[in-house]
Amino acid sequence: MGVKVGGKVERVNGKEISYKEFTEKYLVKNEPVVLTGLMDDWKACKDWVTSDGKPNLNFFSTHFGKSLVQVEELAEQKRVEMSVADFIKNWLDSDESLLYLKDWHFVKEYPEYIAYTTPLFFRDDWLNLYLNSYHMHTDTDTYQEKNEISCSDYRFVYMGTKGTWTPLHADVFRSYSWSANVCGKKQWHFLSPSQCHHVFDRSMKNSVYDIFGDVSETKFPGFKKDDTISINHNWFNAHNLSWVWKLLHTDYKVAKEYIEDIQDICDNFEDLCQRNLAANTGMNFCDFFSFIVRFSFASLILLYLSDKVNHKPMKGTLFSTQHVLSNLRFIKQVALSMKSVEALNENTSSLLEVREVLKEPLFVELCKDLERTYKMIYEQWEQRSDTNGPSIVNFDELELDKAAFPRVCRPEDLVRMIDFAFTHFGVESGLEDCCDI
């Protein structure tokens, strides 16, 4: 049996759907959707597009010409680094070469030039929130700022002449992806997870699917016809965190199997497996564990501070509070499934102490980013005005109870810490209420 091609992607006015609806219908169910009307105020749509709807190439040369970017030469199937000015020159000079500028970390490089605002639906983005403060993997052996996988940010600009394309793939960390065409057209093919085994190898790495076989010009007029600029983000949050863990666990087993021949002669076999995992996948067990622990610390600190500032028992009545509690339930679920993994229980180098984490200069930024994010989502959809107050993130106000913040070495310590908070706040710790956000 071959790949089942078919299905329908809904088209929805982004101004008429609530955050809750979006979450329930698309995020939780992992359904693709086309959202319209969310780019009206984007500077990119004015500055980057000419009056006849084409990419404003001169604007890029003039304003961003010196930036170094990764460009795929599709005919040669290779990536090269060049300046934006050279990329544009090539685009204008050549009818033939198919050059695709990919993965340009535009926001990182031009933080002051606000080309666009991320639509609210995609703001609960743990990946980029975390990367605002931390690197996902910092081992000096494998970490490189420009490494495609272990990169510092997943907010990209893509630019390509007509005919440029990206092969079928599963996204980094199995993250969600949103993509907005600033100008031009793209044809997208989505494959249901149930069909993936037909086209990918067992580690979901290599696709044997010929995208052009299924795309006819008659059926899809316009395909391959337009020069396009797009903005693409990868992101994950509570709803797909378990996929990240599942991927890591699978890739770990593959990495281990690959070098099992040398297990008996290797002093630090486990370290080697983790090093290879980080090099191939962009993070290892320790990175992922540190990520979920820091994220849990930040969430718990927000909850304890908000409880203190509001002088009332927090029963989770506020939307944003519900959201943070729900996040912790999902993290707990992932930590529970990590408990049985031997490598995580042996390795105590991933020990995290809240007092040490509080000293990390950028941890306060993570807390503030989280607070801002949930206030923003909450403010818009609940139309409340009491969220405009100053930030509650002030560590001087924080009295750290030892029982509330134990030393976290293993997944079970994390579970215990989250359970303690749920008991303290008198809320349910199960996943049943999680779809309420």
Ligand SMILES: O=C(O)CCC(=O)C(=O)O
């Ligand atoms: O727009 C493209 O060509 C591919 C973008 C992509 O890989 C993604 O959003 O996951």
